[in-house]
Amino acid sequence: MQPAARGWRSPAAAAEASPYAMPSPVQPASPKGTKEAVKNALSRWGRKVGEATRKAEDLSRNTWQHLRTAPSIAEAALGRIAQGTKVLAEGGHDRIFRQAFSAPPDEQLRKSYACYLSTAAGPVVGVLYLSTARVAFCSDGPLSYEAAAGGDGDGDRKEWSYYKVAIPLHRLRAASASASKLNPAEKFIELVSVDRHEFWFMGFVNYDGAVAHLQEALSGFHNLQA
Secondary structure: OOOOOOOOOOHHHHHHHOOOOOOOOOOOOOHHHHHHHHHHHHHHHHHHHHHHHHHHHHHHHHHHHHHHHOOOHHHHHHHHHHHHHHHHHHOOHHHHHHHHHOOOOOOOEEEEEEEEEEEOOEEEEEEEEEEOOEEEEEEOOOEEEEEOOOOOOOOOEEEEEOOEEEEEHHHEEEEEEEEOOOOOOOEEEEEEEOOOOEEEEEOOOOHHHHHHHHHHHHHHHHHHHO
């Protein structure tokens, strides 16, 4: 049986009727104050919408640049879907990273970024990993290469291997951001080791985040060493 409808009680009467009622008087707001509050709320909302729009535009541009870096946009799109399925099937980027680089239990993965590594044979699509101990890259799939033949004289033979790069943080000298002068949408991250080996990464889906976290990790590690 539903209770009979009753009119609103005053706060004081409600408090007398129930020990759980808590009257809280409200000071009357001036029309000017209300108007300013509405303007401020709309201004904050506008800034948030603008920021979200910029992030969406950046993501769209970066994703398009990531796809067109590959020789075939269609193959690149299917490759990203396949990689996402692999990540889900194998339990996340952390497990893939540990398997690929035999990471010890005390090494923690911080971030992972889909990108390409520039090589003499062309861009190689894969994932750049940032851990507490190193920066590493592993191609999404195995790549073929010609291996020298053995003593049977049958000539070179084709073999397959994942393309991997791993630079310990204490061997990393610099992480620099740059862009193509002809096409500013083509953005790069250059990693330089202490013995002057250079690695160029491009086609990031989250370029700004990769730059910020790589430079932060490098700076933090150098400060600890100092």
